[in-house]
Amino acid sequence: MRIATANAFDNTIAQLTRRQADLAKQQERLSSGKQVLKPSDDPVAATLAETAKNKLARNEADLRALKASRTSLEQVESGLGESSDLIQQVRELFVTAGNGAFTDSEREDVARQLESLRERLVAVANRTDTNGRTLFGGLGGSSTPFVDTYTASGATVVFQGQRGQAAAGNTSLPSTLDGDAIWMRVPQGNGTFTVSLGAGNTGSVRTDMGEVSNLSAVTGDAYQIAFADVGGQMQYSITNTTTGLPVAGQTGMPYQSGQMIAFDGLSLTLKDGPAAGDTVDINPVSASTDLFKVVQNAIDALRVTGTGANAQRTQALTQSLTELDSAHDRVLLARGRAGEWLNRADSLDSLLGDRSAALKIEKSNLEDLDLIQGISDFQTQQTALDAAIKAYAQVQKLSLFSAI
Incomplete structure (x- = not known):
């Protein structure tokens, strides 16, 4: 079969063009550091890399949500700790107020101190996180879950949040607690x-x-x-x-x-x-009572006067002291739960961090270029292209007319 000179030249030019395209593609891979530049380069690797990318994005979102929950839980735990300290101060005043030698003015002084502590307890219950969300509003509702109302029968705190507690997930934690269960469900009497x-x-x-x-x-x-x-x-x-x-x-x-x-x-x-x-x-x-009513009852008892006032006052303070201890137990229980969630947050943070690292490695193995191998391939292709160009330059000078 006779091969025409023009056909040979065309084939050689096509091969040189392919070598130049391969060299340009390899250079693009080196500059981007990616082995798979588009799905057609390796459909299987591209699909698996996209899956790993989506998983990584979800994992990063879980990490951000966990960080936000941890910040809120830290403030919850701090608020419950402050509430516990305030309750202890209230208890000390209850014990002090039981002194039978106190005068009416001294008892009034204790009552005013209790009023101040009660207001601080309400403020703690209405505390918000750095984003302005209530820490003890339960599942939502009012931006001020605990509202102090004043009626003819006295001061009463009303819970206007939504009762309930969000459940912890495999990679998430609640960022608020049910304040109704903490402060508004105190057993009466014994x-x-x-x-x-x-x-x-x-x-x-x-x-x-x-x-x-x-x-x-x-x-x-x-x-x-x-x-x-x-x-x-x-x-x-x-x-x-x-x-x-x-x-x-x-x-x-x-x-x-x-x-x-x-x-x-x-x-x-x-x-x-x-x-x-x-x-x-x-x-x-x-029915249950609430911490704020317990304190208010003691305040009202300290202001009782008249016949039999000492016995009435002592009886009321005894009941208030018992109920206060029950309320304190509920606050401590909630604080312990918040502490457990913070410990779990540490574990989840480590778990999600390890998962992110694994997904990044998986994604890198699928689409990233081995730079050493890539440079070697680039130099090999470059050398081959140079040799092909030089060979073509020699071959194109050959002609039968040169022999005539």
Whole structure:
């Protein structure tokens, strides 16, 4: 088969052109540092690299969200710590206010201090993070979740957030806590029943908070202990005010200060001297109270005056102290949970960081160029192209006319 000179020249030029294109492409790879410049270079590698890129973007978003949650949780933990300190100061004032030697003015001074601490507690409950989001608003709602309202019956804090707590995910943590569960769900009295003195009491009788001595015998009814002077001897009788019937074995019983009485699964200790006609009311707990109301009740008790005021005040402070300790336990529990979430945030940060590093390596292995190999290939192609150009320059001078 005869090969024309023109055809040979065309083939040689085409080969030189391809070599120049390959060399230019290799130079582009070197300048970009990428082995895969477009999907057609390696469809499988390009697809896997795009998948790794998307995973990396989601992982980076999780890291940013985790950082924001950690910042909020740090402020939550700080706020709960401050709340705990304030509650401890309130407790110390409760104990101080129980001093029977205090004058009305001294008790008023304590009441004003308690009012200041109560306002600070409300401020902590309404605290926001650096982005202006409430830290204790639950699942959302008002920008001021705890609103202090003043009515004829006294000051009351109302929760206007949305109750509930966002659940922690595999790579996410809640950035707010349910303030309603922390401060607004405090058990009244001892958690089962409350003990209060009759409003018209004139004696000095008072009680402890009582306890459940036999859970299976508890009826859940309300009771009243009434005192009467019979022949110069103080006696007490207990009536079930829910049924209107006297409690068996608890009618016309002699009274002695410091004695513990037990009935229908309940027990409590009576102290000091009652006057005839004094009463003690025992009511089942039907709803919870809140920390702010506990403090307000103590403030109101310190301002009680008149006959029997000392006993009323002592009884109210005893109940407030018990409820305050319950409230403190709830704050400490919430603070412990925030601390656990912060520890989990450290673990998640390490996990997501390792995942980002792995995805970056995977993406690099799929699309990045081995520079050493790339430079070697570029030099090889460049040498081959130079040799081909020189060879072509020699061959194109050959002609039969040169031999004539």
